[in-house]
Amino acid sequence: MTTATDPVVLVVEDEPQMRRFLRASLTSHGFRLVEAGTAKEALALATSGSPEVILLDLGLPDGDGIALTRSLREWSSVPIIVLSARGRESDKVEALDAGSDDYLTKPFGVNELLARMRAALRRASQPSGAPVIEIGALRIDLARREVTLGERELHLTPNEYRILALLARNPGKVLTHRQILKEVWGPTHVGETHYLRVYMAQLRRKIEADPARPELLITEPSVGYRMRDRG
Amino acid sequence: MTTATDPVVLVVEDEPQMRRFLRASLTSHGFRLVEAGTAKEALALATSGSPEVILLDLGLPDGDGIALTRSLREWSSVPIIVLSARGRESDKVEALDAGSDDYLTKPFGVNELLARMRAALRRASQPSGAPVIEIGALRIDLARREVTLGERELHLTPNEYRILALLARNPGKVLTHRQILKEVWGPTHVGETHYLRVYMAQLRRKIEADPARPELLITEPSVGYRMRDRG
């Protein structure tokens, strides 16, 4: 059973038997499959299918996998794991130096393949994309810890920033006083609702056009606060 | 023959014979070697030796390599290639899932090892991008370990350089005290925030026009520091 968040794997392989085997193994372990039987197909699908990892058989009907690896590497850094019947050391060296990330000699165990795929995915996802939240003119760059309102860069104190980031990460959702206090001041301060009032006032003075009529930081009386996400 | 720009490889292996073999093979192919015979040594050298890749034998006298892999992964993303006599699939899966990048079963060919090391290094160096970083008049040559300000070449102590390089590799991004301490002093010193204050002051005295009004090394109060990249 696959879901929308499962990683996509591009399988480049021409033997029907091997394809069936991979299809069965991978879909049952949380991957979505895109399949190509030729180098040409593979190149097209590497663009349109936007796979997170590629499994590549070296023996293809229309040209060898080494050349395919090189063309992929001209523009993409998606992990490539070569699956090949050729076990000679020189084959491995050639494939790896062409730009592939790993090399498995057939026959191989499914579990090893899956583990190597996990390793490749782990590496690739490391420089995780810059999380940036935008709400109207307000822009919060979580990686840089930077808040801008239109063109102007805002200076927020540590607590102000943590509250704002927390609310912005849950746009539209009401966060209770307790939740916010626990997250920002720690579980020992969940009773100090007064802190919140002071800080919400400071934040509003900094980010609202008219702090008396808040449009972004909405009070939910006797419940908590909420970041308006639209309209 | 090795030069200053050759990549450093940390070899973690207790058998003298295997060590001799690796030493001969690697130094003749453009690597500088740092060697450890125990897990404890390895952990220390992974910090102080700042290797670009680690070769790890699983059978160590003081604990297994899987545990070592996990502790390394708590703070470092340096590529780890496991070399092991154990060829069982479950061994490979365990090692890969613990955080290693590749797994080679002994005996293996030197050329395959070298190709896999090249592949690992290629991947690792990808995100860091250019080996030279320029920010205003400041210029940091990571390959040569050289820092110039305008025309003048600056002399930085080892720790000063590591801090500066770390911040410069993440321009604009806030690095927490913990992150910097972990990267420079190792995971056992994440509490020593005082070190940072002293070293930031020294760096500012060397690279800022007016150390009292820093324009490059920005303090993010009670969070960490950040290298200004624009403006």
Next chain:
DNA sequence: GCGCGATTTGACGCCGTCTTGAGGCGGAAG
């Protein structure tokens, strides 16, 4: 063993942030 640079540790004052309290407003309930 000596000398030098680098690192670690300690002391201190400044400044921004946080905490705290007092007071005001407005709506709902009595």
Next chain:
DNA sequence: CTTCCGCCTCAAGACGGCGTCAAATCGCGC
């Protein structure tokens, strides 16, 4: 109308993080 409760505002003082300087210690090369 009065009272109560939750919320907002303002400001003053306490607190803690930060920068700075300097002394003590470490560690390496000679």
